[in-house]
Amino acid sequence: TQIESLRAEVSSDEAALVASQAAAREQQAIVERHTLKAPFTGVISERHAELGEWVNPGDALLELVATENLRFDFRVGQDNFAALSPDTPVQITLDATPDRPVSGRIDTIVPVKDPSARTFLVRVLADTANGDEPLRITPGMSARGKLNIDVGRSGVTVSRDAILRFPDGRVTVWVVNTAADPRVVREQTVSTGFEFNGVVEIVEGLSDGEVVVVRGNETLQEGQAVAILQGIP
Structure with missing residues (x-):
């Protein structure tokens, strides 16, 4: 009958649709396998394969350099x-x-x-x-x-260049007597603590406001007269 014929035609069309959808999915899978997706935003800095060249799984094709969220x-x-x-x-x-x-x-x-x-x-x-x-x-x-490191304490700090360390373990600085005329220096033994970015913490041996020598201190002698070129006038 005509109804049965139409039903058969619909069934045939549905089967053809399913086959076409399966073929489309297969082609889409092929496209996806041949599409490279960048894991992050960036620019290509180097290419290791040419257009049309055969490559194997795991081969390096490109080098991608990130342009966002740089560290x-x-x-x-x-x-x-x-x-x-x-x-x-x-x-x-x-x-x-x-x-x-x-x-x-x-x-x-x-x-x-x-x-x-x-x-x-x-x-x-x-x-x-x-x-x-x-x-x-x-x-x-x-x-x-x-x-900016918070060490949980405050104290006296000096430039690393002011510190002299000796093989016997002594650590000293040269302190300028700014009240004397002429100004003279004395060697002062100190204990050091935290050290960072060219600055050394003095735990013991110096008071706040004392002037220390940071250049030429390797050749100074006790009581030697000095002239301050930079720092306290």
Whole structure:
């Protein structure tokens, strides 16, 4: 009958539709297998295969360099490891824009130190918004980082250049008697504590306000007269 004929035709069309859908899925799978999707936003820095070249699974085809969420890698002295945390603020100064420092935060502290340099790796994320004019940062740029570490105490600090260390374990600085005329120096034994970024904490031996020598201190003698070229007039 005509109804049965129409039913047979519908069944045939449905079977053809299912076959076409299966073929479409197969072609889509082929397309997806031949489509490379970047895992992050970036630019291609190097290409290892040419158009039409046969490659094997696992072969490197491209090198992709990220252009967003860039991080800075710094080497930090091992003495500062215990004082760092993900909340430690960092001030970053790009060598390309030294007049525009940006703030950052520690993202990762890699607890594996370099035994030869006695340092470990700290990875920092920077706030590149920097006001109305965002900074343009590209991979490979060099920068300097300044850590603001709270050691939980306050005290006297001096430049690392003021410290003299001797084989017998003594640590001294040369203190200037600014009240004398002419001004003379005396050698003062000190005990040091925390050290970071060229500054050394003096735990014992110096008082706040005392003037120490930071240049030429290796050849000074007790009671030698000196002239202050920079610092206290």
